[in-house]
Amino acid sequence: MIAGLHHVALIVADLAAARRFYLDALGGRELAAHYRAERDSWKVDIGLPDGAQLELFTFPAAPPRPSRPEARGLRHLAFRVSRLDDMVLRMARFEVACEPIRIDEYTGARFTFCADPDGLPIEFYELP
Known part of the structure; x- marks a missing residue:
């Protein structure tokens, strides 16, 4: 286990x-x-x-790994954050663009995505 x-x-x-x-x-x-x-x-x-x-x-x-359209393997890396708006502002200070904030239809939690320097999708998932 x-x-x-x-x-x-x-x-x-x-x-x-x-x-x-x-x-x-x-x-x-x-x-x-x-x-x-x-x-x-x-x-x-x-x-x-x-x-x-x-x-x-x-x-x-090292060869690039396709991520869009979605390929097999690691889909994205998700980080738990307590204040999503603060994380989006922090990313903007580092010139990292985030997608518009969305709501998880199953949990009601707020989340957004950006990409790391290699294009790996990074999710920020708000859990206060």
């Missing part, structure tokens, strides 16, 4: 842009960064407030 989510691993094209998004814009905290010379690859561990982590990887010549 699982106890919870530990991490989500993402392959990024531009580590500096990914750090700016996940650390600066979203407010994650860098736990560790390791360069793996044998793979010419970086691995950066990012801590989230609830204890879960993101792992950012770089790989030379």
Whole structure:
């Protein structure tokens, strides 16, 4: 039986842009960064407030992953936020455009989407 989510691993094209998004814009905290010379690859561990982590990887010549129209695999990454309007304003300060806020027809919760630097859909889901 699982106890919870530990991490989500993402392959990024531009580590500096990914750090700016996940650390600066979203407010994650860098736990560790390791360069793996044998793979010419970086691995950066990012801590989230609830204890879960993101792992950012770089790989030379990694192919892009299609996300629109929707492709198999990871559909989007959703973050729980307590104040959606504040998150949308924060994203705007980092020049990240969010879609118009919508209402989940099943839960009544408010949510919106933006994209990370590699085009991965990121959802902000409001749970006060």
